[in-house]
Amino acid sequence: MSKFKTKYLVIGGGIAGVTCVETLAILHPEENLVIVTASSLVKRVTNVSFYAKTVVKFDVADTEASSLMKIHPNLKIVYDSLKFLDTKNKIALTDDGTEVHYEVVCVCTGGLPKLIDSNKSKRILGIRDTESVKEFQERLTNGNRMVIVGNGGIASEIVHATTGIQKVWVIRDDYISATFVDPGAAEFFQNSFKNKSNVNNQTVLKRHVFTEEDTVVSLNKDIKSAALGPDWYKKLENTKNESGEQELEIIYKVEVESVVEINEEYALEVKLTNGRSIKCDFVVSATGVEPAVNFAWDREPKRGPDGGLAVNEFQETSIKDVFAAGDVVFADWQTSPHWFQLRLWTQARQMAGMAAKSMHARIVNEDIWQDFCFELFTHCTTLFGYRVVLLGKYNGQGLGRDYEILLRTTPQKEYIKFVLQNGRLQGAILIGETDLEEMCENLILDQIDLSPFGDDILNPDIDIDDYFD
Numbered sequence: 001m002s003k004f005k006t007k008y009l010v011i012g013g014g015i016a017g018v019t020c021v022e023t024l025a026i027l028h029p030e031e032n033l034v035i036v037t038a039s040s041l042v043k044r045v046t047n048v049s050f051y052a053k054t055v056v057k058f059d060v061a062d063t064e065a066s067s068l069m070k071i072h073p074n075l076k077i078v079y080d081s082l083k084f085l086d087t088k089n090k091i092a093l094t095d096d097g098t099e100v101h102y103e104v105v106c107v108c109t110g111g112l113p114k115l116i117d118s119n120k121s122k123r124i125l126g127i128r129d130t131e132s133v134k135e136f137q138e139r140l141t142n143g144n145r146m147v148i149v150g151n152g153g154i155a156s157e158i159v160h161a162t163t164g165i166q167k168v169w170v171i172r173d174d175y176i177s178a179t180f181v182d183p184g185a186a187e188f189f190q191n192s193f194k195n196k197s198n199v200n201n202q203t204v205l206k207r208h209v210f211t212e213e214d215t216v217v218s219l220n221k222d223i224k225s226a227a228l229g230p231d232w233y234k235k236l237e238n239t240k241n242e243s244g245e246q247e248l249e250i251i252y253k254v255e256v257e258s259v260v261e262i263n264e265e266y267a268l269e270v271k272l273t274n275g276r277s278i279k280c281d282f283v284v285s286a287t288g289v290e291p292a293v294n295f296a297w298d299r300e301p302k303r304g305p306d307g308g309l310a311v312n313e314f315q316e317t318s319i320k321d322v323f324a325a326g327d328v329v330f331a332d333w334q335t336s337p338h339w340f341q342l343r344l345w346t347q348a349r350q351m352a353g354m355a356a357k358s359m360h361a362r363i364v365n366e367d368i369w370q371d372f373c374f375e376l377f378t379h380c381t382t383l384f385g386y387r388v389v390l391l392g393k394y395n396g397q398g399l400g401r402d403y404e405i406l407l408r409t410t411p412q413k414e415y416i417k418f419v420l421q422n423g424r425l426q427g428a429i430l431i432g433e434t435d436l437e438e439m440c441e442n443l444i445l446d447q448i449d450l451s452p453f454g455d456d457i458l459n460p461d462i463d464i465d466d467y468f469d
């Protein structure tokens with residue numbers, strides 16, 4: 001049994017754990033730091049580019065955990081899983097019996113896919129790490145029909161990236177990609193992938209006083225490695241069943257009632273709440289994540305309603321000197337009006353940077369303030385081949401019924417939505433190469449009254465940046 005003594009301890013080698021190590025390497029390189037990671041490959045952020053002060057795009061790369069020693073001279077890596085955290089005596093115990101005595105610890109154990117009907121069949125797949133993608137690729141190569149359940153990031157990416165297989169996409173909303181966009185943007189995406197050659201590219205600009213009800217109008221119209229990163233689905237592009245048919249059917253406003261294994265041409269029968277049944281080779285359950293608090297404690301910390309470790313604005317749990325960051329966390333502070341939690345790379349990175357600063361401040365006995373990045377929700381991603389930037393309350397989240405939406409859309413080129421309340425910008429969806437990120441960031445953060453500008457704010461013939469220079 002090995003024993004280590006350290007000031008700083010980090011648990012988990014995902015983006016949160018590694019960012020915490022990297023930040024501590026800058027803040028306190030002369031102190032000892034131990035990372036306990038269940039996987040020898042860890043995630044590192046690379047190619048960071050700033051679209052605005054808080055709008056950051058980056059790549060994520062798998063790297064050997066040992067490479068972290070280059071950035072932190074006093075780092076010790078324990079390749080094992082945390083089994084028990086004794087927070088009174090400040091000892092972390094791993095599966096193989098290693099004891100790490102720490103002063104401050106940061107728990108970054110991530111999340112696990114939350115599957116529908118997970119006990120019933122091995123053919124219900126969740127996507128989280130490299131191993132689960134390999135299994136998915138095998139099923140894709142040999143399958144003829146899959147059912148995709150869920151309407152968030154993973155489902156949208158799978159629908160876009162897979163070919164040569166029939167896809168039945170089962171969603172409980174009445175428009176696609178509801179986690180990230182609104183019905184209008186969903187229509188923009190669908191028109192792009194349905195009718196590439198037959199689109200009138202005229203720009204349409206309109207203002208509409210929306211209520212929340214309007215925004216849902218039918219369009220008819222056991223963790224072993226870290227979560228994947230932004231470009232994971234590119235691996236799927238070369239995985240095809242050459243003899244398979246390419247076909248997509250979207251079934252709106254239904255849920256899965258049951259999934260039964262059958263012994264017929266297809267191995268599964270999926271029954272839906274609308275009475276329909278679909279036979280398929282496998283199901284992808286892209287139905288969200290749950291926090292992975294997969295170890296025991298001497299005393300239970302406060303948890304959020306989703307089971308995540310509740311943390312304050314300094315990323316500290318209800319147990320002193322126990323910090324947490326990333327998907328395992330529930331943000332339990334009074335958030336700023338334009339920020340909310342979504343389990344994303346960006347937030348794992350931001351929370352881990354904050355946790356590292358707080359841990360360092362505790363050790364050196366300094367005061368600290370919450371980082372500026374928590375002032376504004378930002379997410380930069382790619383959906384259906386388009387750059388998508390989401391800012392603030394981009395879907396009117398929590399604004400009640402009293403807000404306006406200003407839209408500008410040019411089919412196949414861009415979709416821009418401003419969410420305004422009392423004439424002030426509260427959020428925005430920017431799809432395509434709009435170049436509006438910085439202006440929107442400033443307008444939301446400064447809460448400038450935009451009523452004098454009317455619809456000119458989004459008039460394509462006017463350079464709106466000039467107004468605010």
Ligand SMILES: Cc1cc2nc3c(=O)[nH]c(=O)nc-3n(C[C@H](O)[C@H](O)[C@H](O)COP(=O)(O)OP(=O)(O)OC[C@H]3O[C@@H](n4cnc5c(N)ncnc54)[C@H](O)[C@@H]3O)c2cc1C
Pocket residue numbers: 011012013014015016017036037038039080081082083108109110111127128129153154223224225226227228229230231232292294295325326327328343344345346348381
């Ligand atoms: C398919 C997919 C695509 C995604 N795409 C995007 C995207 O495009 N943009 C975006 O912003 N976000 C994306 N996300 C979300 C993003 O990956 C997560 O929000 C982020 O990875 C969370 O990082 P984390 O470090 O908190 O957790 P994880 O990445 O899950 O890392 C947790 C780490 O802890 C380790 N661990 C767990 N338990 C223990 C234990 N007991 N002891 C020791 N180690 C342990 C694990 O091995 C792992 O290394 C995607 C997620 C998935 C699944």
Ligand SMILES: NC(=O)C1=CN([C@@H]2O[C@H](COP(=O)(O)OP(=O)(O)OC[C@H]3O[C@@H](n4cnc5c(N)ncnc54)[C@H](OP(=O)(O)O)[C@@H]3O)[C@@H](O)[C@H]2O)C=CC1
Pocket residue numbers: 116149150151152153154155157171172178179255256285286287288289342343344381382
């Ligand atoms: N490009 C990006 O930024 C990407 C980000 N990610 C992140 O990775 C994580 C995992 O992605 P994903 O699994 O897509 O999770 P998301 O949280 O993005 O989406 C989950 C979806 O599943 C739906 N859902 C939940 N339970 C059920 C159920 N029982 N039946 C039917 N639908 C259900 C949710 O609906 P409802 O909202 O109604 O609960 C929601 O539409 C998320 O944190 C996500 O943000 C993943 C891929 C890409």
